[in-house]
Amino acid sequence: MHDQDPSTFGEFGEFDPSPEPPAAHAKVLRDELVAAAEWAARYLSELPQGPVARPLPAQLRSRLRAGQLPQRGGELGEVLDFVRDEIAPYPTGNGHPAFFAWVNSPPAPAGIVADLLACAVNATCGMGENALMDLERGTVRMLADLAGLPDSAGGVLTSGGSMANLLALATARTWFLTRRGSADGPAYDRDHARLTLYYSAQAHMSVAKAAACVGLPAHRLRPVATDPHDRLDPAALRAAVTADLDAGLLPFCTVTTLGTTATGAVDPLEPVTDLCRSAGMWHHADGAWGGLGASVPALAPHYAGVGGVDSLTVDPHKTLSVPVGCGALLVPDPEHLHTAFAHQASYLTAGEPDALPWLSHATIELTRPGTRALALWATLHHLGRDGVTGLIEHYLALAAELRERITAEPRLQLLSGGPWPVACFRITDPYGNAPDALHTRVARRVQDNGRAYLATVAVHGRTVLRAALCNYRTTTDDLDLLIREVLHAAER
Known part of the structure; x- marks a missing residue:
């Protein structure tokens, strides 16, 4: 001790x-x-x-x-002795600047300090009235503004993108069935059994998991084909919706992805919103990674129409390095969340008649940690608006550098990707034997060597190496190290 x-x-x-x-x-x-x-x-x-x-x-x-x-x-x-000796030496690795495997960021210093302070205050951001609950409302507004949503937008902080996507689908279902007059009773059973959900074939697996949690079986989920740039194809979406309407089903929601996990693609927003409006559907955008792209000049053209979505997932613990887990569900009209999740109990009564709804009325959690709100506020306060933009631009610049290094190396082949900062590439195999297995072995050897860390992903049916840039401590030296480690592992 x-x-x-x-x-x-x-x-x-x-x-x-x-x-x-x-x-x-x-x-x-x-x-x-x-x-x-x-x-x-x-x-x-x-x-x-x-x-x-x-x-x-x-x-x-x-x-x-x-x-x-x-x-x-x-x-x-x-x-402290226990953490130092038995926990800290064996991390996931995402705090290290040579970690490229997944979109897992290191903790920002401001968030670390805020986490400790919020634990000392120990207020719940679900019920009652306290300063951290109002701070959460304010930080959610900051995120919505950075994301390009209208001034009316609000929402709620979550444990991450998976929970935010679950809340979004539950809200969309309630909104859709309420408008049809089938939010309860036999009409609910009849209509719920016909709901169909649409999402890009490149969508994060949490979307299908959320659908299962709200009671949608796999045969009523529609992964929609993507174009050559891995973006959802609006024509394919329209065809799928039309076919289901003709079959007597009820298309209720489409999920677009802003920053796909595999290649960093951004789905087109405006044509999807137009289709959703004409078909009476909800449009949810999963921007767990790329939800703040509208605030970056180089990315903004990809976000035309983002203000017209019905809900948006953002993960500050990805893009902004807020300590895990801090996600957010943002909605232009917060009343939709209250309709879906507000429940009353005699032992939970708001004090003032004109008080704002408790945040527990906007989510499934009643007891909610204040660490999310304070860590997010502290990180945003430390960054400022310019710092948020600069942080994302830093990642974009690193990704461009890495792509240049891959292109310049004859033994590597760069695959198309972006606009979010990820590089997918393959090793030129002179023997041509089992290339998918080769990339799996190379990734494992790089991980085992411990000097860098990257993962594999399936792109267009092929296993490739994938490096994501989301660590504010990463430098070009780390990019050179990664290339050396990949080539060394391939030579072995």
Whole structure:
């Protein structure tokens, strides 16, 4: 256990090192917080010099999984020791600047500080009235403004894009059935059994998972074909909707993707919105990765019409490096969320008659952490509007650099992608044997070597290497390292 200094009393009065848990003497708590803060700062500073990831020893894995609670409680100082020795050395790797595998960002310093402070305040952002709940309303407005939604927009913070997509589909279903007069009773059973959902064939898997959670079986889901640039094809969408209407089904929602996971494509918004309006459908845009593109001049042309969507997912823990998990569902008309999720109980009564609806009325969660709102606000406050744009532009510049390096290397082949910062590429195999298996093996070897980390993805039926740029600490040196590691792994 790290050292304690029980000799300092100061403002904390008489020292009693061991009050009954879960309490702790104020000085002990202060010392542990200081020690934790010093360790965290040192850990983040030294992170780039270590391996991206390392395998978890089998013995430690078994011990962590065993979950054996001792009879007597331990000391507060053992928490830091445990994290330092048994948790921190075995991360996912997304804090390292040479991590390129998925859209998982490192934590922004402002978010780290805010997370700690919000835990101390420990207010719930679901019920009652407190400052963090109003702060959440304000930060949601900031996101909506950055995303290009109208001034009326609001929404709610979530654990991430998967939860936001689930809320969006549930809201769309309620909106659609309410307009048909079939929100309950036998009419609900009749109409719900005919609902059909449409989304790009490149959509994130959380869309289909959310559909299953709201009771849509797989045979009423419609993955829509994409064009050569991996964007949803509006003509294919119109054909699918028309065919289902002719068959007596009820098309109720289309999901577009702003920044596909595989290639960073952005689906066309305006033609999809036009179709949804003419067919009486809801248009949800999944912008978990790319939802803030309208704020970046180089990306803005791809976001024409974003203000006309009915709902939008944004993940600040992806694009803005807010600590996980902080997602958001944004809606131009927040009343749609209240219609879908507001429930009453005698033990949950708002104080003032003219008070705003509690945020629990806009989601399925009642108890909600204030860490999301404060970490998001702190990160946005630290960045400012220019900083948000500059951060995304940094990723775009790195992606352009990486694509140039891949193109210049005869042993690699760049595939089309973008506009979001991702590079998909293949290795030129002189033997031509099992190229998909080759790329899987190369990715695994790069990961095992620990100096860089990337993953594979299927693009147009082929397994390729994929590098996503979403780490504010990544430099061009890390790009060169990645290329060297891939080529070295391929040579082996």
